[in-house]
Amino acid sequence: xxxxxxxxxxxxxxxxxxxxxxxxxxxxxxxxxxxxxxxxxxxxxxxxxxxxxxxxxxxxxxxxxxxxxxxxxxxxxxxxxxxxxxxxxxxxxxxxxxxxxxxxxxxxxxxxxxxxxxxxxxxxxxxxxxxxxxxxxxxxxxxxxxxxxxxxxxxxxxxxxxxxxxxxxxxxxxxxxxxxxxxxxxxxxxxxxxxxxxxxxxxxxxxxxxxxxxxxxxxxxxxxxxx
Numbered sequence: 001x002x003x004x005x006x007x008x009x010x011x012x013x014x015x016x017x018x019x020x021x022x023x024x025x026x027x028x029x030x031x032x033x034x035x036x037x038x039x040x041x042x043x044x045x046x047x048x049x050x051x052x053x054x055x056x057x058x059x060x061x062x063x064x065x066x067x068x069x070x071x072x073x074x075x076x077x078x079x080x081x082x083x084x085x086x087x088x089x090x091x092x093x094x095x096x097x098x099x100x101x102x103x104x105x106x107x108x109x110x111x112x113x114x115x116x117x118x119x120x121x122x123x124x125x126x127x128x129x130x131x132x133x134x135x136x137x138x139x140x141x142x143x144x145x146x147x148x149x150x151x152x153x154x155x156x157x158x159x160x161x162x163x164x165x166x167x168x169x170x171x172x173x174x175x176x177x178x179x180x181x182x183x184x185x186x187x188x189x190x191x192x193x194x195x196x197x198x199x200x201x202x203x204x205x206x207x208x209x210x211x212x213x214x215x216x217x218x219x220x221x222x223x224x225x226x227x
Contacts, residue, residue: 018148018149018150018152018153018217018218018221019087019088019089019149019153019157019210019214019217020035020088020146020149020150020153021087021088021202022035022085030142031142031146034142034143034146034147035146035150037143037147038146038147038149038150038151039081039084039090039150040072040073040076041072041123041147041150041151042120042123042150042151042154043072043075043076043080043090043091043092043154044070044071044072044075044092045116045119045120045123045151046075046091046092046116046117046119046120046154047075047092047093047095047116048067048068048070048075048119049115049116049118049119050095050112050113050115050116051064051066051067051068051095052068052115053111053112053115054067054095054097054112055067057102057103057108057111057112058101058102058103058108059097059098059101059102060101061098066093066095066096067095074093075092075093076092076093077090077091077092077093077094077164077191079191079192079194079195080092080093080164080191082195083194083195083198086195086198086199086202087198087201087202087209088150088153089153089154089157090154091154091158091164091165091191092116094164095112097109097112106173107173109169109173110169110170110173113166113169113170114166114170116158116166117154117155117156117158117166118155120151120152120154120155121151121152121155121220123147123151124147124148124151124152124155124220124224125224127144127145127147127148127151127224128144128148128224128225128226130144131144131145131148131225132225132226145225148221148224148225149217149221152217152220152221152224153217156213156216156217156220157209157213159213160194160209160213162190162191162193162194163186163187163190163191164187164190164191165190165194168190171186172186172187197209
């Protein structure tokens with residue numbers, strides 16, 4: 001993963017730290033502010049996209065307080081936020097799904113969870129277009145570059161097969177329905193395991209996730225930048 005120190009020697013035209021990792025020893029107010037705003041947008045869009053697809057597929061609710069309020073702070077998850085600060089990726093608060101309202105509960109639940117990271121990729125694409133326009137106008141696009149990086153990081157780290165990340169939710173759906181205890185333990189332990197592994201990677205500097213995922217992030221980031 002890139003640190004902010006490494007990013008300092010890069011020009012905006014060639015690279016940007018994706019994933020962005022906060023370095024407490026050398027904080028830059030503008031970068032940290034842009035990162036926090038980007039995280040709030042990424043979390044909100046991820047959660048609201050899941051809510052939209054869930055409603056579209058049949059889980060309609062009247063006056064549901066966890067949906068369509070577009071308040072990013074209400075979508076923050078404690079462990080997901082910690083993971084953003086530690087590793088540059090994270091997740092929103094898990095949106096409740098009434099599986100009884102879905103025509104095909106296992107399939108539709110997987111689709112709903114995948115809607116979140118797909119929405120993050122969509123926002124990254126929009127931010128990439130805006131960054132290109134700003135570059136043409138010779139304006140500093142660093143805020144949009146951060147938005148691209150955070151959303152791509154959020155989307156691609158969902159490939160980790162642990163809940164509450166999208167691929168982890170898909171694995172959970174593959175657990176036999178009669179293995180209720182196994183599925184419950186898997187869903188409950190997933191967030192803690194992700195944070196623990198992220199902390200180990202940050203402290204020891206030994207790659208656990210990053211060697212496999214970060215190259216893909218940088219490739220997609222370069223594509224959104226048009227490099």
